[in-house]
Amino acid sequence: MLKAQAYTSDGQATMFDEMLRPDGTPRPAYAELVAWFGRQNRSSFRQKQQEALAIFSRLGITFAVYGASEANEKIIPFDLIPRIISAAEWRFLERGIEQRVRALNAFLHDIYHRQEIVRAGIIPSEMVNRNDAFLPEMMGFDPPEKVYAHIIGIDIVRTGENGFYVLEDNLRTPSGVSYMLENREAMMRLFPELFAAHRVAPVERYPELLRQTLESVRPLHCNGDPTIAVLTPGIYNSAYFEHAFLADQMGVELVQGSDLIVDEGALFMRTIRGKEKLDVIYRRVDDAFLDPLNFRPDSMLGVAGIFDLYRAGKVTIVNAPGTGIADDKAVYAYVPDIVSFYTGEKPILENVQTFRCSIDDERAYVLDRLDELVVKEVHGSGGYGMLIGPHASKKERADFADRINARPGNYIAQPTLALSTCPSFCADAIDPRHVDLRPFVLVGDRIRVTPGGLTRVALKKGSLVVNSSQGGGTKDTWVLED
Amino acid sequence: MLGRTASNLFWMGRYMERAENVARLTEVGHRLSLTPDAGSGYREDWQATLATVGCPDPAAVGLTKLTSEAVQKYLLFDRKNPSSVASCLEAARTNGRSVRTALTREVWETLNTAWIEFGAFKSDDIHPGKLPELLDWVRQKTSMFRGAVQGTLLHDAGYRFLQLGNFIERSDNTARILDTRYSVLLPTTEAAGGERGMYQWETILRSVAAHRSYRHVFKDRYRPALVAEFVILRKEMPRSLRYSQDHVRRALAGLATITGGGAASLELAEEASITLRDMQIPAILKFGLHEYLTESLRRTAAIADTAAADYYFN
Numbered sequence: 202m203l204k205a206q207a208y209t210s211d212g213q214a215t216m217f218d219e220m221l222r223p224d225g226t227p228r229p230a231y232a233e234l235v236a237w238f239g240r241q242n243r244s245s246f247r248q249k250q251q252e253a254l255a256i257f258s259r260l261g262i263t264f265a266v267y268g269a270s271e272a273n274e275k276i277i278p279f280d281l282i283p284r285i286i287s288a289a290e291w292r293f294l295e296r297g298i299e300q301r302v303r304a305l306n307a308f309l310h311d312i313y314h315r316q317e318i319v320r321a322g323i324i325p326s327e328m329v330n331r332n333d334a335f336l337p338e339m340m341g342f343d344p345p346e347k348v349y350a351h352i353i354g355i356d357i358v359r360t361g362e363n364g365f366y367v368l369e370d371n372l373r374t375p376s377g378v379s380y381m382l383e384n385r386e387a388m389m390r391l392f393p394e395l396f397a398a399h400r401v402a403p404v405e406r407y408p409e410l411l412r413q414t415l416e417s418v419r420p421l422h423c424n425g426d427p428t429i430a431v432l433t434p435g436i437y438n439s440a441y442f443e444h445a446f447l448a449d450q451m452g453v454e455l456v457q458g459s460d461l462i463v464d465e466g467a468l469f470m471r472t473i474r475g476k477e478k479l480d481v482i483y484r485r486v487d488d489a490f491l492d493p494l495n496f497r498p499d500s501m502l503g504v505a506g507i508f509d510l511y512r513a514g515k516v517t518i519v520n521a522p523g524t525g526i527a528d529d530k531a532v533y534a535y536v537p538d539i540v541s542f543y544t545g546e547k548p549i550l551e552n553v554q555t556f557r558c559s560i561d562d563e564r565a566y567v568l569d570r571l572d573e574l575v576v577k578e579v580h581g582s583g584g585y586g587m588l589i590g591p592h593a594s595k596k597e598r599a600d601f602a603d604r605i606n607a608r609p610g611n612y613i614a615q616p617t618l619a620l621s622t623c624p625s626f627c628a629d630a631i632d633p634r635h636v637d638l639r640p641f642v643l644v645g646d647r648i649r650v651t652p653g654g655l656t657r658v659a660l661k662k663g664s665l666v667v668n669s670s671q672g673g674g675t676k677d678t679w680v681l682e683d
Numbered sequence: 684m685l686g687r688t689a690s691n692l693f694w695m696g697r698y699m700e701r702a703e704n705v706a707r708l709t710e711v712g713h714r715l716s717l718t719p720d721a722g723s724g725y726r727e728d729w730q731a732t733l734a735t736v737g738c739p740d741p742a743a744v745g746l747t748k749l750t751s752e753a754v755q756k757y758l759l760f761d762r763k764n765p766s767s768v769a770s771c772l773e774a775a776r777t778n779g780r781s782v783r784t785a786l787t788r789e790v791w792e793t794l795n796t797a798w799i800e801f802g803a804f805k806s807d808d809i810h811p812g813k814l815p816e817l818l819d820w821v822r823q824k825t826s827m828f829r830g831a832v833q834g835t836l837l838h839d840a841g842y843r844f845l846q847l848g849n850f851i852e853r854s855d856n857t858a859r860i861l862d863t864r865y866s867v868l869l870p871t872t873e874a875a876g877g878e879r880g881m882y883q884w885e886t887i888l889r890s891v892a893a894h895r896s897y898r899h900v901f902k903d904r905y906r907p908a909l910v911a912e913f914v915i916l917r918k919e920m921p922r923s924l925r926y927s928q929d930h931v932r933r934a935l936a937g938l939a940t941i942t943g944g945g946a947a948s949l950e951l952a953e954e955a956s957i958t959l960r961d962m963q964i965p966a967i968l969k970f971g972l973h974e975y976l977t978e979s980l981r982r983t984a985a986i987a988d989t990a991a992a993d994y995y996f997n
Contacts, residue, residue: 448784
């Protein structure tokens with residue numbers, strides 16, 4: 202039923218398949234799974250696929266697609282074949298992730314205080330201080346435990362046996378963790394025998410760890426158990442299911458802006474008994490909408506005055522406002538330098554090679570090789586601009602060259618990546634599909650990394666786009682224990 | 684518990700109850716339309732049914748010709764009609780989705796499955812061959828919902844807000860059903876009697892799922908005074924005004940115990956329960972049946988409003 206699928210695309214190097222070697226034999230972590238596949242037949246697999254669909258739709262695990270009026274809740278396609286990460290691979294990734302999130306939090310503290318990294322000439326001042334994601338209102342403020350980004354998703358791609366690269370850091374309000382948890386739940390229901398045959402590191406403690414993390418950053422004056430709530434923009438938000446799911450799993454209230462009031466120097470929620478005080482808010486509302494008095498005045502999603510309470514240390518907002526500066530695409534290129542600057546160590550996890558058009562040599566290199574590279578606009582505020590060199594026409598490349606020359610600081614470039622593949626069950630057959638990985642990290646009094654994360658898979662043949670809005674699906678991700 | 688959560692649970696309970704009542708009313712109307720000798724004709728009955736669901740002027744909502752199909756489409760599928768089964772199931776689910784964390788998996792799955800499955804029915808399915816199946820389906824789903832609520836939901840404040848909504852709605856619906864057909868329950872009608880009266884009395888009983896239990900209790904043919912007593916005052920009849928009112932009171936008493944508040948709404952509900960307990964049909968008829976039902980509707984609305992103020996969910 203399974204066979205090796207080493208293939209080439211666009212004349213690129215052979216893609217790295219995570220399950221099978223080029224000769225068709227399974228890699229060690231997958232040996233048991235491949236043997237098990239050999240004993241399955243197609244129709245039972247089809248049936249499991251149906252069961253999975255039924256489980257997800259009954260539970261209401263959906264995401265909303267903006268702009269579609271009819272039936273605007275969709276189920277993210279779920280692929281039955283798990284993605285497996287060996288114990289050794291995970292140890293490496295975990296160390297790299299911990300190092301990176303420690304450095305990014307140190308960077309945020311520095312940027313909102315003395316800006317030593319700018320003084321040291323490592324990052325240009327205008328890249329920080331004139332960045333839309335930089336919040337001057339945060340200057341000089343110390344959040345509890347000096348943590349800014351408490352909940353982080355690091356997007357990692359793989360290109361070879363030892364080739365793991367960070368594609369993107371998500372330090373604002375990363376989503377997807379509920380899919381990680383529900384995918385595992387579904388797999389354990391559908392294939393209990395596979396879990397008996399593998400030592401799969403559990404992920405189900407995530408909600409408890411999240412709660413511990415939130416408790417550990419309660420305001421200084423708060424003695425005893427803090428009252429926590431998850432703040433959602435509401436049921437029409439694409440990730441509403443996740444907001445409700447996490448509140449439920451942690452046993453805290455799920456609130457909307459209209460449920461909250463600032464009064465007598467504290468934050469309250471309106472309950473059936475009157476007002477109840479809140480200490481920690483895990484907000485899934487963007488910075489701009491958080492507080493109409495301090496940020497966008499037209500926001501209906503936030504709470505007037507919450508930011509002032511935060512600065513006064515009366516309530517903790519998680520993640521802190523202003524973390525976006527650390528996951529900006531222009532800053533991304535500097536993350537390896539950031540890691541070295543604050544940890545004094547060599548970065549364990551590398552970035553995807555990135556050329557900064559603001560630097561003369563690098564720009565010259567990019568302009569020379571526009572037919573090979575992917576060029577990205579750094580702050581996606583205007584029309585989201587991107588050039589995929591190998592697929593672009595001569596005219597498009599010439600246009601982009603002009604734009605780069607006009608505003609060099611606005612662009613970065615990366616090589617087109619040969620993303621690794623994992624076998625996936627699509628259209629009735631098992632075929633390799635490109636995948637990425639988003640591990641979830643919690644930072645509070647200490648760092649808590651959940652083994653695995655969310656694997657997104659581009660279900661369209663040959664596609665490298667894993668986004669759920671563009672035909673992407675998800676897989677359960679197994680980290681094997683020794 | 685958030686005031687908004689209480690509000691969502693309250694309306695979830697109301698909308699599921701309303702979906703069931705609208706399905707029952709549609710079924711009764713359907714039966715009458717298949718009975719050619721039902722007196723002055725079924726168009727008048729559809730008019731009465733529409734008045735019951737809060738649509739006294741059918742032309743205003745585009746129902747110029749009161750054919751069975753047009754009215755059934757309006758009652759079951761019309762999204763512009765806030766009381767159509769489609770609108771009720773959607774509203775119940777939307778409310779449930781907002782308070783997903785306050786529901787058990789069973790309760791949520793029932794709501795969600797009902798909403799998904801209803802999408803498979805098309806408005807072309809309302810021909811007489813298919814309609815009974817659809818209406819049975821609505822009753823099954825609303826019963827499953829109640830079962831999931833009773834069997835799995837923690838009987839705490841949330842459950843009581845849900846019950847409050849459920850029985851406020853039922854009390855309201857039963858009073859409306861009676862009020863649009865009250866004239867046939869007046870003693871003068873019995874003298875006029877005849878087939879027409881029989882159909883009308885049976886219609887009322889069917890609308891509140893009581894046409895069989897009536898016979899078990901009274902072992903007699905339909906008499907307007909007994910029908911009125913059964914639907915208004917009978918404490919064992921789960922859709923009577925008294926039963927509904929008793930459950931409104933119980934929900935509010937439970938909430939007052941749990942929260943230590945809610946005195947105003949509980950007092951109103953207790954007063955209403957006592958009045959119903961001590962009431963007799965002759966006294967109602969003397970007061971005026973229509974006037975009595977109007978007063979009952981007003982009182983139910985006042986209890987709901989006071990509870991919303993007591994528990995911060997308006």
